[in-house]
Amino acid sequence: MRNLAVEDKKEKKNQKTAIDAAYSYLATRMRTTEELRRHLEGKGYSEDEVTEAVNELIGMRYLDDYLYAIRYYEYNREKKRGVMRAERELIEKGVDRETARNAKEDFLYEQEVDEYADALVIARRELYKPSDIAGEPPVLRELDDRLTARIARKLESKGFARGDIFKVLDAVRREAE
DSSP: OHHHHHHHHHHHHHSOOHHHHHHHHHTSSOOOHHHHHHHHHHTTOOHHHHHHHHHHHHHTTSOOHHHHHHHHHHHHHHTTOOHHHHHHHHHHTTOOHHHHHHHHHHHHHHTTOOHHHHHHHHHHHHHEEOOSSTTOOOEEOOOOHHHHHHHHHHHHHTTOOHHHHHHHHHHHHHHHO
16 A cells, blocks of 8 residues: 555656646747647646646747747748748637737738739749750740649649739739730
8 A cells, every 4th residue: 555655656756747748848849829738638637737837838928829920920931832821720720810810910011021922933933944054044834724723723732812823823924925
């Protein structure tokens, strides 16, 4: 019987508190509030422990979904992706829709992002193929329905708005003529 009491004490000593587990989880990268909740619940912590840990981390600004969303939009821009894709992914990660939209609008305004120009650069990469001769300018491909559809699919998969895609396709058609 005494061995069970000693084992229980050792087990409690080795067991992390919810806040310690949260710190460990946040040590590698930023997370959303919902990601942290899911992680802690998956580890078997009670709802009260999870809520207490989350509230403490929000109070200390270790958790901030708005800041996470801003950083995520920056990351996606570096990867040449549109904000529509980033917004969808943020919502999947548990950021509420309003926070994701506010962060998107602030990001676009503060960074003076022109998604149309970004999409046009990507479309032009598809429209022109590199020349076989070193030092020669790229060669314009024939813009047929297949290439147009390919450009549209690529831009849509990267998360650009449909309005920007249509404007880009129009510009590319004029450029190819």
